[in-house]
């Protein structure tokens with residue numbers, strides 16, 4: 166069975182490898198002429214790392230990124246609200262990784278090239294139009310000049326073409342731009358010194374003003390430094406206009422640093438980290454409404470094309486990776502490919518829609534908002550502000566929702 170994947174992002178490349186390993190004939194078509202290690206940091210949850218480990222990628226991930234040891238939530242004064250061991254440090258069979266998104270994409274690309282062969286990874290080919298006829302999909306791809314450069318026929322087309330998916334737009338032409346609730350994010354990378362244990366991801370602040378950071382480079386760690394990925398979220402007001410979304414748009418320090426000037430926690434000098442950045446990018450925090458369906462005959466969606474979500478709880482890339490495994494399993498089960506795509510959708514659409522909706526309501530970050538609301542000046546006794554039982558329920562509910570609870574993960578480990 167021949168499968169075309171549009172998009173060589175984290176989701177498209179992972180799906181390509183899972184499908185190729187299962188014996189499918191896969192071609193990936195990517196719009197950009199050449200992959201460059203773009204973006205800043207990203208976290209891959211243990212349940213998704215499981216799939217990458219299965220593709221033999223753990224050594225490359227471990228040599229490049231940082232095995233995340235702990236996730237720590239703090240208020241804007243730096244007081245710890247909750248700390249949770251991650252991956253193997255939580256007794257799971259797989260690590261969680263904090264890694265540069267571009268480096269992760271290059272690891273996936275090199276592995277996909279080895280597995281599929283270079284001729285099956287076609288760059289400078291933007292999916293333009295497609296149609297289904299006679300049990301086949303015919304897809305046309307534009308070259309860099311915008312003219313149709315190639316036409317291909319396959320049994321299945323997977324749209325893994327990101328938040329501005331052409332495949333999604335074909336089926337939902339009136340959807341319009343992504344949804345924005347007024348939060349702008351400035352993402353940066355700073356060479357600095359390790360903080361805490363050198364492998365912790367920190368989420369501090371609250372809904373309208375938040376700082377996230379984590380180290381992402383093994384090379385820097387081995388030199389005694391830390392390559393710190395950080396994100397500043399600021400709510401720009403309900404009447405603010407959605408700025409142009411461009412993953413590579415540079416950000417300006419003056420637009421957000423003043424709001425974080427007094428965020429020195431002792432164990433982390435937030436303005437110091439921000440000021441020393443060598444890269445700053447600006448991006449609005451956007452998502453899209455969950456769709457009624459992803460699969461239309463022999464065509465379906467995957468990753469951000471299917472379920473773009475707010476970057477809360479480190480789910481964007483992880484859920485895209487889980488999609489790749491699920492579509493492979495359903496197509497491998499045999500039978501009618503259209504029925505397999507329906508099963509894939511039934512398996513993945515409801516849980517990812519729940520995450521999109523939960524993240525709009527702040528997801529696991531709701532603990533930050535509760536503490537800010539009840540104790541804006543900080544606390545001397547967390548228990549009196551956010552009782553353990555309430556906190557544990559927030560955490561457990563979210564982990565269950567994103568399938569990162571211990572029980573689900575250990576069940577997956579036993580099934581392998």
Ligand SMILES: Cc1cc2nc3c(=O)[nH]c(=O)nc-3n(C[C@H](O)[C@H](O)[C@H](O)COP(=O)(O)OP(=O)(O)OC[C@H]3O[C@@H](n4cnc5c(N)ncnc54)[C@H](O)[C@@H]3O)c2cc1C
Nearest residue numbers: 172174175176196204205291292326327412468469481482
């Ligand atoms: C350049 C870039 C930088 C990013 N930086 C970050 C970051 O720093 N932190 C973060 O958390 N997330 C970042 N993301 C988003 C993150 O990668 C995704 O949220 C997540 O990994 C899900 O991956 P995906 O493969 O579904 O989508 P993406 O990673 O968005 O990949 C989609 C791919 O499809 C390609 N494409 C688009 N349209 C077409 C078309 N018509 N035909 C063929 N190919 C097409 C794109 O060029 C891209 O390579 C970035 C995405 C991009 C594209």
